[in-house]
Amino acid sequence: MRTAFFIDGYNLYYGVLHGSAYKWLDLPALLSAILTVQDPEAELASVSYHTSPVIARLATRGQASNDAQSRYIRALQSKGVSIILGSHRLTKSYAPRYVEGLHASRADQVSIWQLEEKETDVNLALGMYRCACRSEALHIEQIVLVSGDTDLGPALAAIRADFPHIRLGVILPHREQAGKLVREPPGSLKAHADWVRRYLSETELAAFQLPGKVPLPKKPAIVEPDYW
Incomplete structure (x- = not known):
């Protein structure tokens, strides 16, 4: 069963990678291993990674954060991963002031900077x-979403309705701690999937890391960043 993976990079990062030592993740290797466990007859056909470039002036380490992300994207591309970039939008906005013990009120608002990831x-x-539309030409029999974002539920529902022959899977980038799930799977994604993988374990993340130097043909190797 030839399988196409679609990854929500922002959701993956803040779901399981943020604050961990496993950000140099070999996504094709990890997903291929999960796929084999799910269905030994399945085959990884493609991986699409969706994210937005870091805004250096807003990052904890400035340009170093942007450089680290750029290295990781190049490393993924060297492994055959398709990268689809959106953008970040920073706008001045307003939000109700937080006062402990009181309800939020639109009559008492403060100015804020609102950072939104767009297009992902x-x-x-x-x-x-x-x-799904090109599944016959691409010989794709299964599509797997790696995200816990419920906004993507309607897309799964549309594929289920229009292409019932395509198998749908969801891998939730949720943490597992002490053998227990911290978060429950969203029903809007689960409802339209043939199967759901509810977590990514620390053991799996540790087992599927890219080498410290990712070789490139006719170019210098991509070196894992010291900082993430």
Whole structure:
């Protein structure tokens, strides 16, 4: 069963990688291993990774954060991963002031900077649907979403309705701690999937790391960043 994976990079990062030592993750190797456990007859056909470039002036380590992300993206590309970039939008906005013990009030608001990731959800939804449309030409029999974002539920529902022959899977980038799930699977994603993988374990993340130096043909190797 040839399988196409679609990864929500932001959701994956903040779901399991943020604050961990496993950010130099070999996604094709990890997903291939999970796929084999799920169905020994399945075959990884493609991996699409959706994210947005870091805004250096807003990152904890400035340009170093942007450089680290760029290295990781290049390393994934060297492994055959398709990278689809969205963008970040920073705008001045307003939000109710937080006062402990009191309810939020629109009458008492403060100015804030609102940072939004743009286009990623749309790109993911369109990517999966276009893959389903071209499934016969691409010989794709299964589509797997790696995200816990419920905004992508309608995309799965549309594929299920229009292409019932395509098998749908969801891998939730949720943490497992002490053998227990910290978060429950969203029902809006589960409802439209043939199967759901509810977590990524620390053992799995540790087992599937890229080498410290990722070789490139005719170019210097990509070196794992010291800082993430």
